[in-house]
Amino acid sequence: MRIMALDIGEKRVGVAICDPGERVASPVCVLPAAEVEAAAAPFRRLLDDWQPELLLCGLPITLAGEEGPQAQRVRAVAQAVAEAADLPLEFADERLSSVQAKRSLREKGYDQKAMKGKVDMIAASLFLQAWLDGRCESEKR
Secondary structure, three states, X not given: OOEEEEEEOOOEXXXXXXXXXXXXXXXXXXXXXXXXXXXXXXXXXXXXXXXXXXXXXXXXXXXOOOEOHHHHHHHHHHHHHHHHHOXXXXXXXXXXXXXXXXXXXXXOOOOHHHHOOOHHHHHHHHHHHHHHHHHHHHHHO
């Protein structure tokens, strides 16, 4: 099953996808949040191109493990996007995924300006990969 991950921010949404075998997550792109929320043509094109069967949205859980106002906003946006795309929706803990994404990009030599358009899609691929790995581990038990 192909799963599309969305890292929903106020300005941008990072998009990642996994292979049909659910083994590897790959960053795809970053879209303006308004386009994703409105299910505009660029987001629809991604859905048509990749044919996901599930949307996985990152949920910004606090370090204390609680959901704050940001998580509530993401839940509401994700639900609307999933309904517009007519896809089932699940959530993944995205705690520290942006920090990990920035660290990875810095290690590859990107400066702050060059990172701006990439962090969100890298973060989406990181929490998608962690989610896939977690499912794989639970299936082995």
